[in-house]
Amino acid sequence: LFGYVKGAFTDAKKDKPGRVARAEGGTLFLDEIGDISPAVQVKLLRFLQDREYEPLGAARARKADVRILAATNKDLARLVEEGRFREDLYYRLNVIKLELPPLAERREDIPLLVDHFLKRFNVRMNKRIASVSPEVMQIFMTYDFPGNIRELENALENAFVLCSGSQIREEHLPQELLKRARGASPGDGGGDLLKAAERMTLRKVLEKHGGNRKKAAAELGISPVTLWRKLKMVK
Missing domain, CATH: 3.40.50.300 (P-loop containing nucleotide triphosphate hydrolases)
Structure with a gap:
């Protein structure tokens, strides 16, 4: 110092x-x-x-x-x-004190933070990871993140190291986080937040492929029919 x-x-x-x-x-x-x-x-x-x-x-x-x-x-x-x-x-x-609510109390920020860290780690690690899977986003949206933003950042950094494709999947997440996330449930408005997060993920992948549902579905690891159903559900 x-x-x-x-x-x-x-x-x-x-x-x-x-x-x-x-x-x-x-x-x-x-x-x-x-x-x-x-x-x-x-x-x-x-x-x-x-x-x-x-x-x-x-x-x-x-x-x-x-x-x-x-x-x-x-x-x-x-x-x-x-x-x-x-x-x-x-x-x-303690002259001017600012208190930032824990991440668990502002889950609507999680998709934005995920997008921010994706951009940061792509530059740092020279990769082209476009998104996280809907399943990963659901885990993030229902997990309480006792370590707040730093824990989310560390989880994504760990996933970047393990991911060799264009999308982060559940198997890329730290096992400790997955164990703690099991059984967790979202707080008030959790269902709406999950829909918003999934909608953001699906639209981002679609935009990447110029609206081509077949290519977007392939990246997401689902069929075009399943993608169509998911898009209908999160409207």
Whole structure:
């Protein structure tokens, strides 16, 4: 976070700026702030109070103009009560607080997030995976995702590694997720959300093939008749 100077330890052959120094004049995002050690909490508190920090091995403090944004999936107030997070640091960070509802409470975002991650991983892994199967989308729409967006992202990244075709199927998903998803049921409005997700998947595959139902059905692993029936059902 704060870097080190040459000679700070055996392998420190040259200065290495930390994340704070590299963010000079801008914003530094600290994810999972609830997991930082007590020692780092002390250093971060000093920086927030005085805008000063000391790289490891440095003889004097340095200044930095950096805005800090922090995120966590933990209850920091409870960690403070348990003595696992500094109270003074908690109040320094808790200036403007934004609470994002868990993914299970905004299932309508799941198809959009899936599409976002498909695009990202296609670029990163140089693949051309066009969609997830309706069965996979149904699993996503009924699963509670205790790990929220990160769990969805990790599941799709895992699936990308295993998938050699153009569509992610159930067998590509992490086994742990599949085990937990069995028996899960969607919350209020779940049926409507499932229909919307399936409709989006079917239309995306159809658009890819220029409306050719035979080719779209082949990619989905179903017959053209089954595709026609599904399209009728989700209208």
